[in-house]
Amino acid sequence: MTKRPWLLALMFLGGSLAFAPPAEAQRSGFIIGLGLGPGLASYTASSGSVSLDRENKLGVATDFHIGGVIGDSFELYYVNKWIFLHTTDRVAIVATGVSGVGFTYPLNPDFSISGGIGVGVWKEIWDEDPPLRMETYTGLGLLAGGRYQLSEGGGWMLNLDIMYAKPGDDFRDFSVLGAQLTINAMSH
Numbered sequence: 001m002t003k004r005p006w007l008l009a010l011m012f013l014g015g016s017l018a019f020a021p022p023a024e025a026q027r028s029g030f031i032i033g034l035g036l037g038p039g040l041a042s043y044t045a046s047s048g049s050v051s052l053d054r055e056n057k058l059g060v061a062t063d064f065h066i067g068g069v070i071g072d073s074f075e076l077y078y079v080n081k082w083i084f085l086h087t088t089d090r091v092a093i094v095a096t097g098v099s100g101v102g103f104t105y106p107l108n109p110d111f112s113i114s115g116g117i118g119v120g121v122w123k124e125i126w127d128e129d130p131p132l133r134m135e136t137y138t139g140l141g142l143l144a145g146g147r148y149q150l151s152e153g154g155g156w157m158l159n160l161d162i163m164y165a166k167p168g169d170d171f172r173d174f175s176v177l178g179a180q181l182t183i184n185a186m187s188h
Helices: 003-019
Strands: 030-045 055-070 074-085 091-108 109-127 133-149 156-167 174-186
Touching: 030 074, 030 091, 055 091, 055 109, 055 174, 074 133, 074 174, 091 133, 091 156, 091 174, 109 156
Parallel strands: none
Antiparallel strands: 030 055, 030 174, 055 074, 074 091, 091 109, 109 133, 133 156, 156 174
């Protein structure tokens, strides 16, 4: 045991203040956000002993979340993030995303960290004779990222998110890693 309990108390207080959100970062009430920007999806699949090469595709990223602020600054919300891709001539559109529960916590007035967990989705829309055929695979989905405030009051945000999806069903060893950079219109 230390002979200086005030030193231990001072270290605890300093650590607590370092993780407390600044007064300027405090928000309250209902939140809703919509975002759009570029996205990158990197995916690979293997079935048994056959393994496919990893593919990297650029696409259009979307971001939607709706929820509220808990306490002075912690945001808790439903989140739905997607990256829409065009892959081959056989498949018209491929979409991958995560839909679930997300959170955001401000580190200072301009920058926040975010994360989430939910359902990871891989969707293929086949451009065949009408009607179009759609296949959906689901599994675990994870999110991690950051948000930078572009305008005073937080009406416009720049989000950078990393998504991980592990869809199941026929794609037993299929995984998707995505990154998206979106500009979001936010309402607090």
